[in-house]
Amino acid sequence: MIRVVLPSHLRILARVNGEVQLDIQGLVTQTTLLDALEISHPMLRGMIRDQVTGQRRPLVRFFACERDLSHESADAPLPESVENGVEPFLIVGAIAGG
Amino acid sequence: MSAVRVLVGTKKGAFVLTGDAKRDRWDVSGPHFGGWEIYHLKGSPADPNRLYASQCSSWFGQMIQRSNDGGKTWEPVGNKFEYDGVTGTHQWYDGTPHPWEFKRVWHLETSLTDPDTVYAGVEDAALFRSTDAGRSWHELAGLRGHGSGSSWQPGAGGMCLHTILLHPSNPQRMFVAISAAGAFRSDDAGATWQPINRGLHSLYIPNPTAEVGHCVHRIAMHRARPNVLYMQKHWDVMRSDDGGDSWREISGNLPSDFGFPIEVHAHDPDTIYVVPIKSDSEHYPPDGKLRVYRSKTGGNDWEALTNGLPQSDCYVNVLRDAMCVDSLDPCGIYFGTSGGQVYASADSGDHWAPIVRDLPGVLSVEVQTVP
Numbered sequence: 001m002i003r004v005v006l007p008s009h010l011r012i013l014a015r016v017n018g019e020v021q022l023d024i025q026g027l028v029t030q031t032t033l034l035d036a037l038e039i040s041h042p043m044l045r046g047m048i049r050d051q052v053t054g055q056r057r058p059l060v061r062f063f064a065c066e067r068d069l070s071h072e073s074a075d076a077p078l079p080e081s082v083e084n085g086v087e088p089f090l091i092v093g094a095i096a097g098g
Numbered sequence: 099m100s101a102v103r104v105l106v107g108t109k110k111g112a113f114v115l116t117g118d119a120k121r122d123r124w125d126v127s128g129p130h131f132g133g134w135e136i137y138h139l140k141g142s143p144a145d146p147n148r149l150y151a152s153q154c155s156s157w158f159g160q161m162i163q164r165s166n167d168g169g170k171t172w173e174p175v176g177n178k179f180e181y182d183g184v185t186g187t188h189q190w191y192d193g194t195p196h197p198w199e200f201k202r203v204w205h206l207e208t209s210l211t212d213p214d215t216v217y218a219g220v221e222d223a224a225l226f227r228s229t230d231a232g233r234s235w236h237e238l239a240g241l242r243g244h245g246s247g248s249s250w251q252p253g254a255g256g257m258c259l260h261t262i263l264l265h266p267s268n269p270q271r272m273f274v275a276i277s278a279a280g281a282f283r284s285d286d287a288g289a290t291w292q293p294i295n296r297g298l299h300s301l302y303i304p305n306p307t308a309e310v311g312h313c314v315h316r317i318a319m320h321r322a323r324p325n326v327l328y329m330q331k332h333w334d335v336m337r338s339d340d341g342g343d344s345w346r347e348i349s350g351n352l353p354s355d356f357g358f359p360i361e362v363h364a365h366d367p368d369t370i371y372v373v374p375i376k377s378d379s380e381h382y383p384p385d386g387k388l389r390v391y392r393s394k395t396g397g398n399d400w401e402a403l404t405n406g407l408p409q410s411d412c413y414v415n416v417l418r419d420a421m422c423v424d425s426l427d428p429c430g431i432y433f434g435t436s437g438g439q440v441y442a443s444a445d446s447g448d449h450w451a452p453i454v455r456d457l458p459g460v461l462s463v464e465v466q467t468v469p
Contacts, residue, residue, distance in 0.1 A: 008133060047177075048158070051178050057159065
């Protein structure tokens with residue numbers, strides 16, 4: 001099970017407490033993870049990536065395993081420890097002010 | 099017995115303030131959507147329990163929320179605002195071309211007859227409409243594309259379409275206002291538009307009397323006399339008696355004619371309200387005194403309304419969407435401040451009292467009169 005940690009604003013919007021858990025068949029990438037997240041929580045469409053271009057929103061970052069994955073290819077496999085649920089995939093609002 | 103429901107959008111959530119007909123006892127609900135900017139909430143005249151809210155964040159974008167029970171519960175319904183066709187450019191602050199980019203919904207205006215039809219004024223300036231209760235949104239592209247769009251430019255708060263007025267009896271006629279482009283009118287239900295800015299004079303654009311480029315902050319009308327429009331421009335309070343074809347200044351004896359909101363009394367189309375602000379760089383009341391000014395003559399002659407409002411050391415602002423009137427008799431007036439106070443008057447402005455004092459900075463205030 002994939003573990004996803006949402007930022008506070010998106011937990012409020014999606015009405016979730018704690019982590020979101022996703023079951024993804026096949027390759028686990030940013031794209032397949034976000035596809036699954038938006039299917040389970042449709043109100044998040046457009047909040048993390050642009051609905052038309054699919055590009056990550058400029059003030060959103062992706063962290064996992066103490067690494068910044070924001071600029072990795074959206075179709076690259078995520079770390080094995082994210083895929084097997086040992087580490088969460090963190091969706092973070094960039095710290096750009098109050 | 100009637101009651102009022104005051105819908106307050108703030109920088110960190112929405113609040114619903116419910117009062118009795120005397121408007122002296124209040125129940126406060128919220129924050130709804132805590133942490134999010136709520137630019138505007140609006141109830142449907144055709145179904146007062148149908149509400150819409152614009153929820154946004156510079157980080158995560160835009161969502162439209164809908165309530166079917168007067169704001170007790172909400173559901174996210176739609177957030178895809180895609181400009182129609184080639185987006186083109188408008189002017190940036192320095193006059194250079196800048197591509198249109200959707201940022202947020204500033205204002206929601208519900209149809210007078212259909213609770214499922216709602217208009218959205220957005221930044222970068224454009225007008226959208228939903229006819230399925232907020233699920234899907236489609237641009238009325240005749241506004242942005244009518245010809246002058248390339249010369250529009252942002253005001254200090256962004257290039258926003260912030261005012262939408264629907265004619266009370268002619269569904270073909272509607273008005274919008276944009277900072278900093280001006281006022282526009284449609285006579286075919288939003289398909290085509292024309293600028294209506296003749297008589298405006300703005301020193302901060304190269305041609306002070308240009309057809310577009312004016313930083314209109316707000317326009318208002320009374321349902322009983324929809325050919326008369328009132329305008330708070332960046333500087334200058336203006337009036338049109340011909341549906342916007344021409345404007346004349348009615349600032350009269352105001353201590354400052356800079357400000358944001360303008361409103362019309364619910365039962366007297368000649369009684370109007372503004373909140374003078376010192377200047378465009380000093381967004382607080384002159385002399386540290388929070389004063390609503392009322393004209394009972396449709397402009398020019400203004401009186402200060404101060405009873406119950408702070409008259410010393412007050413340096414808050416009142417934004418363009420943060421003042422409104424109810425339809426009770428006597429008419430109630432409400433406004434919210436950047437300091438988080440929401441003030442109410444139950445007697446047309448003669449006396450004021452705060453409903454709440456310590457909300458996040460107030461972005462918008464709307465009121466519904468409910469059975």
